[in-house]
Amino acid sequence: MRPCYLIPMSKLPTKAEVLDWISANPTLTSKRDIAKAFGIKGADRIDLKRILRELEDEGHLEKRKKTYRDPDRLPPVSVLQVKAPDANGDLFAQPLEWHGEGVEPTVLLIPRASDPALGEGDRILARLQVVHEVDHNYEARLIRRIGASPRRVVGIFRKTAEGGRIMPIDKGSDKEWMVETEATGGAQEGELVEAEQAGPARGRMGLPRARIVERLGDPTAPRAVSLIAIHQHGIPDDFPPEVLAEADSMKPAGLSGRTDLRDMPLITIDPVDARDRDDAIFAEPDDDPQNEGGHVLWVAIADVAHYVTPGSALDREAKSRGNSSYFPDRVVPMLPDRLSGDLCSLHEGVPRACIAVRMRIDAAGNKLGQRFYRGLMRSPASLNYAEVQAAIDGSPNDKTGPLLEPVLKPLYDAYDALRAARERRQPLDLDLPERKIKLDEDGKVTSVDFADRLDAHKLIEEFMVLANVAAAETLIAKDTPLLFRVHEEPPQEKLESLRDTAESAGLTLAKGQVLKTHHLNQLLHQAAKTGESELINLATLRSMTQAYYSPKNFGHFGLALQNYGHFTSPIRRYSDLIVHRALVTAHKWGDDGLSVQDIERLETTAQHISDTERRSMMAERDTTDRYLAAFLSERLGAEFTGRVSGIAKFGLFVKLDETGADGLVPIGTLGNEYFHFDRDAGTLMGGSTGRIIGLGMRARVKLVEAAPVTGGIAFELLELDDDEYQSVQGGRQARGRGRGRGKPGTSPRRKLAKAKTKDAKTKRKVSRQRREKN
Template sequence: MENLPSKDEILNFLRENPGLSAKRDIAKAFGIKGAGLRMELKRLLKEMEAEGALTRKARRMRAFGALPPVALLRVIGPDGQGDLFAEATGEDIGEGPSPRILVSPQKGDPALGAGDRILARLTATPGEGADYTARLIRRIGHNPLKILGIFRKQGDGGRIVPIDKGADKEWRVAADATNDARDGELVEAELAGPKRMGLPAARITARLGDPGGPKAISLIAIHQHGIPDRFPDAAMAEAEAAKPTALGKRTDLRDIPLVTIDPVDARDRDDAVLAEADSDPKNPGGHILWVAIADVAHYVRPGSALDAEARKRGNSTYFPDRVVPMLPDVLSGDLCSLHEHVDRACLAVRMVINAEGQKIGHKFMRGLMRSQGSLHYAQAQAAIDGAPDDQTGPLLEPVLKPLWAAYGALKAARADRQPLELDLPERKIVLGEDGKVLSVSFPERLDAHRLIEEFMVLANVAAAEELNARRTPLLFRVHEEPSPEKLDALREVAEGAGFTLAKGQVLKTRHLNNLLAQSQGTEFDELMNISTLRSMTQAYYAPENLGHFGLALRNYAHFTSPIRRYSDLIVHRALIAAHDWGKDGLTPADIEKLPETGKLISDSERRSMAAERDTNDRYLAAYLSDRVGASFEGRISGVQKFGLFVRLLETGADGLIPVRSLGREFFRYDEGTQTLTGEETGQILGLGQKVTVKLAEAVPVTGGLTLELLAVDGAHLRRAGMIKGRRAPAGRGRPDGGTKRRVVRRRKG
């Protein structure tokens, strides 16, 4: 080519060949040779750069608004159709409108969420709904650092004091980055520029109000953990347009006296139950069990804005003062909630069990039901115990007694199966109208609770077995057995307390139950329950069936709570597709994304658990803040090099005893035995020991409790220097000495 290419030809070449963007690449593509033509090309490129048609970086050029072939991106999140989009970040941000980038996940890629930073390979795709398609190379990091803290105003802007427990780093805020925040206000901020010497710089992005306000505690957790708490307009519009379901082709279950039994403060009702004696002479003493679950899949269709938002949230998150639901309230609290005496769409399973509680058959159906009563646990239990009220009285003989009869059989089957029987009471925080904690209690576990649990477990098993038999993909609830390393650590703790855990055989839950039974009623009861819990792996969702170790079940999937768990919605869609009940079943796109969805909702579940735990810690710190200086009984629940964690028996709150507060002596940390041992006194401090502590500090905004150790196992803490003129005798309090000797004496006595 004797002449130079036109400016349009150069721009088209750069757009189509982003990897060939140096001047020599352009010259080669257009056949430009000779010093004269190369100088003319250089002049033309500089002219295009001056006009803004080209941008230059490190001797490489790209068209205005174009991106390089490999770029750093920030994931924006899914759109209403569930497609994931991203935007360029940092130096890859060009001038002009931001290009639309579609993230195309491949098999094996990790689940990505809004805020994730990724390195991706870009392909220009003009005219296809996105300017570029991105293929993941690697994830740089999870959601970028969000700073949540208290703003302290200063003359040159201010500082942010963090609210995270254990965090002591402050952040500098320039005068033009305060977002007009007031002194003492709770704010959310993000990193502003690269880190340099001194305090890191931050930019305030949101003002969250008074940190001491009654609603601030859960709000802190929502923002801190990135829990979506506002529904997009498109999702709300779909929810508001929803209508009650007609019978149509559904099975009519409205004459079956199903009832719901929930907590007294239940915000949604997604499961109803019924039992009756089996009249089949081939099944003497058997029972027929019904479990009906809200048909959320009818309202939340694949590819809808509601579906995209529910998948992103993964589950509902529950706080003492509010719930952040997976679905808008018009669905979760109304159309999908099985309120009494109104027609509601459902997916139901009819199960047949024998006299020993073993399931011998089941059948699923898509129906329309009408609950005969919205009961709460204590109310149902009181009726069975001889104190029915106006609501439960008419239901006692036809509904409640048959339920308890069936539960008796299920209880026998459970005893034979031997799922893991941990004794870890759940704590309940009760708030007043002003948002302050009224009380903290450990409600009694009733047979009514256990009945519903057993019915739900059996329905979940039936769903997994049904879909396995029909070879329909689904998400299983997977709980793998403990690792050998964790089992060895548990065995060491057990042996230190004088108990035994079977070794050299395939671990079963009955082996762990035997260990827990050995410790029941002893001073090591709580220690063994906590240690056994810590040896467990975390459960997760996956399309591969690896069984549920804790429940001692081979097939298990979550089917019973689609209002608050996306996993259950996937199982409902799988059942709909497997039975050809409609066009709202599991789609090929759903199936392709099952591994990604499983990872996404497993992460969401852990996010919610962390947010709920942090919120409870803050409420408890606020509750105890006016009792600083008081003494409490507790047990050591964790041991680290820097100190001891103690769970207070009265409230279940966890506090820290810093190792520096234990005196002048050096304490040796043993990770294997989870103990701290004083070098001079020989004082041993380990998991499960009963202690008396003084509350030294309670900080509601962080949830932190600082404690001082007063006594161990009823004896005052020995401190360095108390044994005058000599060191403590060797072996005093040693894990292989004192603890075992104490257990031996207890057993002989």
């Protein structure tokens, strides 16, 4: 109900009375509102207008869009720009509509669980409420976000008479940016630069304006590859001085308040080039006679929560980054090296603070229970995967030999039990070989190989999965908030697409029932016996939803687990740090557990770190693309084999068998005929020949372009399945072998692709007729 604001008056109000009323009624500030409030009618309105004009001239009022307000007060709904978090982790905002004199008012943002994650520079529309506290004047609640911080671009600088231009390095981007002379920042011709938008385009057809904020050096330098992705995706790679100072002031944790685990042989097993070691393991037979053949497993994780406390400078920076980002030539860590490479890294022979979990499993690998400890450990050995596997396979070295019987073999015995449990649980069993890019000392690609997949890798994975389950179950039992790792079931339409792809390869996927991971595994195992394994594995991966973090538990479909939270990597994932703090709170281990702000902002934190995880994935993928393009740039004209990995209206993508590089075959090079792109069927169909191009088809291509700066790769199609492409009068034309020129293929896959195209067109036609009828 709208409040009554009439004030009976028998004469004109004084200036002070007008100012007091406007201050008390900031939403009702037009001349009409003021006149109504004071009961002013007729000719007296002229005198009221005079009073308002005088107050305006004296600077007490400001007239904007026919309303009056105190220039030293903010309107109840204001446009704000978000500032960086303060020392307590609170977000303040700068009012963009304040025109008063003196000290600018301070505005504290009060987040709600449903609000999106806000970052420094974001512009928002917010509802304000006046408060009378010492540290701020207003509290603001988000209405909506109306703009982000200035758009940034990474590109090559080219000098011009007016200053310069920036040629963006994004694949597919041909928009240039204009840089005025005073905004070049001293950049040199051909230099790689980072710039931010400085204003709109000049004129209707002009270029957007930019201001160079950082010079990144030679774009052709090998080590510029990851630097480009880091800046392009806005990943912070320098720690603020206060964060480094806080990290440098840290001292190693002592034994006080901790369980002494220093005599337990908790070993670390990592890649040979590992930059941090945040997990250690140990296993032994269970001596409980009621658990014959069972095992006791220990997983110890670096106690990052001891050093990174809620609201500290380290905490704010870690949360902002969300996670570490890994590139072939460098790591952009979540925490400074004093922590990630030293105090929180479980190095051999030195005492380190940890949070450890003791788990009991039976002979079949079923977990019987767990108990968590806040401890102090000292690892007897830092090992790598290859030497551990070699020791188990009969070739121990000087380091693994003494550990073989007392430490390594019991680990593998426990792993055998966990592997049996995994077989029964049937998590999604994708077989997607990881390609490893090897660089020389100068950062130049020397080879692209398939990474080894050893039992030692699988052992660590199973131990970590079990520990993550134990953490989630413990916190659920203790009714303590946490962040779950969520992976929801794939949507039905994606499963139908996967089913079609499987049928095109002569395989089957179960239908007419609730789909479980074991149904997908049956399909994957069918494909493994054919030449379609990579196609089906990729298609299955694409049918999956993306995993994310949430304070609500929706289960993990891919792992076939109901309760799952990330606990095992707090050095490189903020989600795990939240889980560690939750364990501290649940066990009453100290005052460095979950803060009130941590709990209130779990939803916002989950959204933010899910976003930063995707940001890192895209940056890592772009870096890999650029390194592969650099590697292939010396092999222009060479021929390769691969598979069609993507279909678009502008062409098709082919993934090479040798390196896994993806390149584009432009649609204009496919033939003189017009190709129809069918999004629903995922095909290209020749308008005159009716030939179908679909996912998974074998292809032979010639490399015609590889651009290391953008990562772009282009191919010329030489052969597709059993069709050969030959140049005809400057165009391209298909010639079938044994079927007559230009005739569509008759393989089962092509028949199904054509049927899918026809079915998709029929569905669209029926849908259109229904809309027209309604």
